[in-house]
Amino acid sequence: MTDLLELDGVSRRFGGLLAVDNVSFRLKCEGITALVGPNGAGKTTCFNLIAGALPPTQGSIRFGGEIISGFPAEDICRLGIGRTFQVVRPMRDMTVLENVMIGAFSWTRKVSEARDAAREALDMVGLGPKADAAISKLTLPDRKMLETAKALSTRPRLLLLDEVMAGLRPPEAAAVVAVLRRLAERGLSILLVEHVMRIVMEAAEHVIVLHHGAKIAEGTPRYIVSHPEVVAGYLGEGFSA
Amino acid sequence: MQKKRDALPDRGAVIGCLAGFAVLAMLGGVLNSHLISLLTIVFLFTFIGQSWSIMLGLGGQLSIGHALFVGIGAYSVAVLDIRYGLSPWFGLVVGMALAAIVGATLAWLSFRFEVRGIYFALLTIAAAEFARVVFSGWEFVGAMQGLFFPAHSGPNSFWMLRGDARFYYFVSLAAVLLGVSATALIRQSFLGYVWRAMRDDEDASRALGVRTFLHKILVVSFSGAWAAIGGGLLALVQGSVFPDSIMGMGISVDILVGPIVGGLGTAFGPLIGTLITLPLDHLASAIGNKFGIPGLNNVGYGLALIAVVWLLPDGIWPAIVNSAKSITRFSWFGNLRMEQVKK
Numbered sequence: 001m002t003d004l005l006e007l008d009g010v011s012r013r014f015g016g017l018l019a020v021d022n023v024s025f026r027l028k029c030e031g032i033t034a035l036v037g038p039n040g041a042g043k044t045t046c047f048n049l050i051a052g053a054l055p056p057t058q059g060s061i062r063f064g065g066e067i068i069s070g071f072p073a074e075d076i077c078r079l080g081i082g083r084t085f086q087v088v089r090p091m092r093d094m095t096v097l098e099n100v101m102i103g104a105f106s107w108t109r110k111v112s113e114a115r116d117a118a119r120e121a122l123d124m125v126g127l128g129p130k131a132d133a134a135i136s137k138l139t140l141p142d143r144k145m146l147e148t149a150k151a152l153s154t155r156p157r158l159l160l161l162d163e164v165m166a167g168l169r170p171p172e173a174a175a176v177v178a179v180l181r182r183l184a185e186r187g188l189s190i191l192l193v194e195h196v197m198r199i200v201m202e203a204a205e206h207v208i209v210l211h212h213g214a215k216i217a218e219g220t221p222r223y224i225v226s227h228p229e230v231v232a233g234y235l236g237e238g239f240s241a
Numbered sequence: 242m243q244k245k246r247d248a249l250p251d252r253g254a255v256i257g258c259l260a261g262f263a264v265l266a267m268l269g270g271v272l273n274s275h276l277i278s279l280l281t282i283v284f285l286f287t288f289i290g291q292s293w294s295i296m297l298g299l300g301g302q303l304s305i306g307h308a309l310f311v312g313i314g315a316y317s318v319a320v321l322d323i324r325y326g327l328s329p330w331f332g333l334v335v336g337m338a339l340a341a342i343v344g345a346t347l348a349w350l351s352f353r354f355e356v357r358g359i360y361f362a363l364l365t366i367a368a369a370e371f372a373r374v375v376f377s378g379w380e381f382v383g384a385m386q387g388l389f390f391p392a393h394s395g396p397n398s399f400w401m402l403r404g405d406a407r408f409y410y411f412v413s414l415a416a417v418l419l420g421v422s423a424t425a426l427i428r429q430s431f432l433g434y435v436w437r438a439m440r441d442d443e444d445a446s447r448a449l450g451v452r453t454f455l456h457k458i459l460v461v462s463f464s465g466a467w468a469a470i471g472g473g474l475l476a477l478v479q480g481s482v483f484p485d486s487i488m489g490m491g492i493s494v495d496i497l498v499g500p501i502v503g504g505l506g507t508a509f510g511p512l513i514g515t516l517i518t519l520p521l522d523h524l525a526s527a528i529g530n531k532f533g534i535p536g537l538n539n540v541g542y543g544l545a546l547i548a549v550v551w552l553l554p555d556g557i558w559p560a561i562v563n564s565a566k567s568i569t570r571f572s573w574f575g576n577l578r579m580e581q582v583k584k
Contacts, residue, residue: 051448077450089445091438102438106450109431154450 002065003027004158004189005050010059010069011213012045019045021213022059027158032180032190034204034221036197038234042213043193044086047162050191051083052076063158078106082156084147086163086193090135096146097122097131103153114153121152125179141172145179158189165199177203197235201225209234258509262418269410277406283519284413285475290499290511291420292467298506299433300460301440302348303362306369307468307496310340312376312488314469315476319388320381329402329477336469343368344465348458366490373488387483390476402477409478416474417512420467425508436460437506468496495519498542502549504556513558518545 005027012020020042027033035043048054050061052073061069068076077083082103090099100118101111108114122128125145130138138146144164151159161180165173173196180203184190194200200207200221207224209217211234217227224230269277293307317339318332347368351361377385390403397404402412427433438446439453447453476482486492503514522538529537553560 053444053448073444073447074450074452077448083448085445085448089442091441091445093437093441094434098434101434102446102451103449105431105435111429111431111434114431114434150449 003062004064005191006062006065007046007050008060008062010046010049010056010061012042012049012054013057019213020049020056020210023210023213023215024059025208025215025218027189027191028206030184030187030189031205032184032192032203033206033208034192034194034200035208035210036194036200036224036234037210038195040212041210041234043195043210044162045213046210047083047160047191047193050076051081051160074106077154077156080155080157081160082151082154082158083160084144084151084162084164086166088143088147090138090143090146092135094135095131096127096133096135096138099135099146100149100153103150104155106154117155118149118153121149124152124183125149126175141168141176144168144176148179152183156188158191159183160191160193162193163195164192165194165196173199174202197225258421262414265414266411269407269414274406277410279520279523281406281410281413281478283515284410284417285471285478286495286499286519287512287515288413288416288420288474289468289471289496290515291417291424292464292471293496294500294505294507294511295424295427295467296460296464298500298510299427299436299440300457300464301436301443302457302461303359304365304461304464304493305362305497306365306367306493307464308488308490308492309365309369309372310344310465310468311472311475311492311496312369312372312482312484313340313343313465314472315482315487316376316382316388317469318473319390319476319482323388323390328400329473330400333470333473336473337466340465340469341462345458345462348461352454352457366493369488369493370490373484376484376488383482385484387481389481392480402474409474413474413478416471421508421512423467424506428506428508432456432459495522498546500556502545502557504558504560507556507558507562510556510558513561514556517557518542521545 003026007026008024010020010023011018023046035046037043045054049056049069052068052071052075055070059069060067063076063079063081066079068079071079091102097115097118100121101114103121104114104117108117119128119131122131125148127142127145127149130142148159148161148164165176168176177199180190180192192200192204204221207219207221208215209224209227209230216233217224217230219227225235268280272280289307289311292310293304296302296304314333314336317336318329321327321332321335322329347364351364356364376382382388393403397408435446435451435456438449439451439456443453472487476487498518499515500511501514502518503512504510521541525541526538529535549556
């Protein structure tokens with residue numbers, strides 16, 4: 001069986017800075033994978049390369065066996081990769097439901113169909129009761145979930161979540177993890193950028209660690225926290241002690 | 242929870258709208274010829290303003306050179322009618338097609354090379370001025386001397402779109418009704434949603450699968466074709482076309498004041514705004530002439546714009562809708578009162 005997502009020697013250079021350095025990894029078809037690393041490790045850049053917001057300087061990205069590196073973001077979305085933004089970007093002029101409908105318009109032109117799909121996506125993340133609210137009325141956790149619902153409404157096979165739990169209090173984050181688990185059970189593959197290690201341990205089945213743009217380790221959460229390079233470069237000496 | 246009525250405009254709004262148009266139609270039967278001419282121009286500028294309002298208010302693309310499309314429409318009608326004796330209906334269709342192509346080309350060139358926002362607006366000015374200069378030197382379309390429609394006599398003819406002032410009043414009123422309906426329909430369609438998303442955040446909408454490059458070209462092209470119809474009608478009403486008057490910067494500016502004052506991207510904004518600003522402009526102009534203060538009308542425009550931006554930044558129409566909503570909620574749905582108070 002081919003892997004869902006395959007990065008092969010992917011690099012991205014910004015002038016003199018090598019933000020992503022020769023990263024390769026594969027994602028299986030289901031489950032939650034976490035991409036972790038300290039600030040500036042190139043996690044978000046890596047995300048933007050996969051989602052097509054930026055083209056890679058080198059290397060290739062395959063999705064479902066097909067090369068997608070260099071494709072524009074809208075085409076990659078239509079192929080089945082949904083993404084959220086680290087800084088939430090709702091369309092302020094629209095209601096919650098209308099925001100989510102936009103994603104559905106990537107596969108339908110019928111307003112009624114888009115509305116049904118948007119309600120479904122909102123129900124999945126628990127925002128159903130707030131469908132008709134204005135964006136300004138949403139709390140931060142709600143906004144994060146709105147981002148997720150928007151990405152879900154595009155009917156992705158792979159969901160890229162950029163720090164959806166950053167800034168959330170522990171019970172809120174736990175609720176988000178529960179939502180993600182449910183989505184994964186429905187067969188969705190999720191790639192999560194996160195730097196709160198406790199959440200990663202709880203949510204992800206597979207962890208990829210980036211440091212200075214390069215992959216330094218990959219494996220189960222349990223394996224990662226005992227990996228000497230990860231402990232030294234990211235978690236700090238105190239973590240293992 | 243209150244049910245959101247978003248599939249179709251609610252019945253009250255449609256009835257109110259039709260009643261408003263019925264009043265305007267009845268006015269067409271009783272007003273004197275001076276007011277008829279004034280309102281005809283108001284309606285035509287409303288119609289053209291609606292096209293501009295769709296492009297900026299929904300699509301997020303600013304044009305300050307919409308006179309380009311107006312001119313293309315006007316000249317298509319004038320040339321085909323005056324030179325070849327063809328019905329203006331052909332001219333309107335040809336003008337629409339030409340304006341759509343010119344708009345698409347302009348947008349394609351601009352967005353292909355990442356010329357966006359205010360730089361795109363500058364490009365529209367340049368294109369309109371370029372066209373004006375070309376038409377000023379082009380003998381076939383009458384150059385600076387312009388083209389004149391032969392004086393109309395005899396009964397009103399819908400086929401040749403020729404008739405008296407009252408005839409044009411109803412034609413342009415019909416155009417406005419068409420424009421209001423089209424705006425309302427587009428707002429509630431796939432295009433309306435996608436265009437508004439693209440206007441608010443281009444990168445975020447691309448991540449949601451919106452083909453923004455295509456849609457930006459589409460909205461400019463669509464708006465251009467719409468404006469060309471207005472230009473063709475304007476040429477017929479004025480009975481002549483000159484490059485400076487139909488393609489000049491003045492037209493581009495006159496178009497955009499109404500929608501901004503009335504409410505960008507809304508169905509009724511351009512009509513309300515133009516109904517207020519254009520007569521104000523004429524009035525200020527007349528007063529200015531009487532007392533020897535030229536340019537008083539431009540001061541009037543400026544004051545109207547400042548007042549609206551200051552007091553009602555979304556425009557007059559959205560302000561009316563919001564106050565109407567809160568009034569009806571209070572009186573019709575007593576149980577919603579608490580919700581209202583909480584806000």
